[in-house]
Amino acid sequence: MKNKRLLLGDQAIALGAIHAGISGVYAYPGTPSTEITEYIQNSPIAKERGLHSSWCTNEKTAMEAALGVSYVGKRALVCMKHVGMNVCADAFVNSAITGVNGGVVVLAADDPSMHSSQNEQDSRFYGKFALIPILEPSSQQEAYDMMSYAYDLSEQMRTPVLMRITTRMAHSRAAVEVQESGKEVTCTGRPSVPSDWVLLPGNARRRYVEAIATQEKLRDEAEQSAFNRLAGQEGMAEKGIVACGIGYNYVMENYPEGCPYPLLKISQYPLPVEALTRLADSCKEILVVEDGQPFVEEQLKGILPSKYVVKGRLSGELPRTGELTPDNVRQALGLSCEPVYAAAQNVVPRPPALCKGCGHRDVYDALNKVAAEYPDAKIFGDIGCYTLGALPPFRTLSSCVDMGASITMAKGAADAGLFPSIAVIGDSTFTHSGMTGLLDAVNDKSNITVVISDNLTTAMTGGQDSAGTNKFEAICLGLGVEPEHVRVVVPLPKNMEEITRVIREEIEYNGVSVIIPRRECMQTLNRKLKQQKAQKQ
Known part of the structure; x- marks a missing residue:
């Protein structure tokens, strides 16, 4: 049985993880990821199942504890903001070499425009660097649905999965159709292979070859994924659009009657090269709409022959810094962009300040x-x-x-x-x-x-x-x-x-x-x- 709930993106992820049968969440608080762990801490189902949900000392200890959960065959969620990926990078990168037993999903909440952060780094680069598949939901519903899929993918491919969201996805609400209770705490029941987890050079070299071999399977998964969709018209179009994660929402908000151009929605990586090639062959130029850094735009310039025109943040169609908005996406699409509201006049600045009595x-x-x-x-x-x-x-x-x-x-x-x-x-x-x-x-x-x-x-x-x-x-x-x-x-x-x-x-x-x-x-x-x-x- 399913029912609908009004959820933040963070809450949809948390509930999806509970319903996917996790044993616990491991995290250090950091905006915009904090509400995921807090939701699990306050969840009656999580309390009934005895899920671990206390805060870790930092992101590295969180990642390592999750690997311990995985070693004994159970599922774990690791949560952090984007700069936390720097702290857990040692364990995260090596986890692709050890592989997993129970599923591990690492949630990185990026903060374009630096609302509460010291940089705008894009966590998708960590997934590519570590040879770990990436999921990037375009809606709260997709964020919930992806969790069960992510754990199944993690266990099937024996690799961690990185889920990347941005501030707007984390902190905006939508109606989400959810399962009544989902799976109980799950366990693979299979023993870990100690030599996979002991990264002496001999073991690590073997596991690295296996991780490389898995990449082709991960690309096939991305090509066939329900989260990656190519839709479009017959014949040659003036423009094609690649919309990543929440960028897809911004495109569709500007085309409520349907997009008039071929459109490839990407929410699962590695990049679906065959779908990208089909898109490129159906249009004169491609606009890449992605929140964060030009991760896909740069790769497309290498994947496609030079005759294809690729535009986005690097070319100036979209701003190089800051988060996407429906307005700057609208401008990049070549649509008229009139301000809906007049700029406020005579507003007194209110810079942040320490609380009274602090x-x-x-x-x-x-x-x-x-x-x-x-x-x-x-x-x-x-x-x-x-x-x-x-x-x-x-x-x-x-x-x-x-x-x-x-x-x-x-x-x-x-x-x-x-x-x-x-x-x-x-x-x-x-x-x-x-x-x-x-x-x-x-x-x-x-x-x-x-x-x-x-x-x-x-x-x-x-x-x-x-x-x-x-x-x-x-x-x-x-x-x-x-x-x-x-x-x-x-x-x-x-x-x-x-x-x-x-x-x-x-x-x-x-x-x-x-x-x-x-x-x-x-x-x-x-x-x-x-x-x-x-x-x-």
């Missing part, structure tokens, strides 16, 4: 006060809501590059002679990828001061559990920081004199020191208080 505010006030006493002071920042300390009114941070970079950048600057060299990192980011940098600093006896601003949660993505809560002092001591130079303060205005004194003392210490300002995030605290009040009523 402990990070007091940390930055104290750091700015002390740093002003040192003409060469630099404060290196990291990824989290506290990155807003780079903006007015604080303007505290000198850098924000990637997760965990604050500590290692501060170390490098200190190695180059900078004094004082200060790092600011959040609690969740520290356990994600800051601990190794701190160990480097300890081993080199670097002259840096590390501020772990601990608000007891992963605040930027909505208040998920933080892996190191109540463990930071022990972690720092275990990594070798001297006990007398691990200091805890409470970031409140009334404690400003104490906080600035502690910062000065630790800056003047010639070695690694860690200051932990600890106060709960105002958002999570308010939610707890509301829940407590509701329980008393």
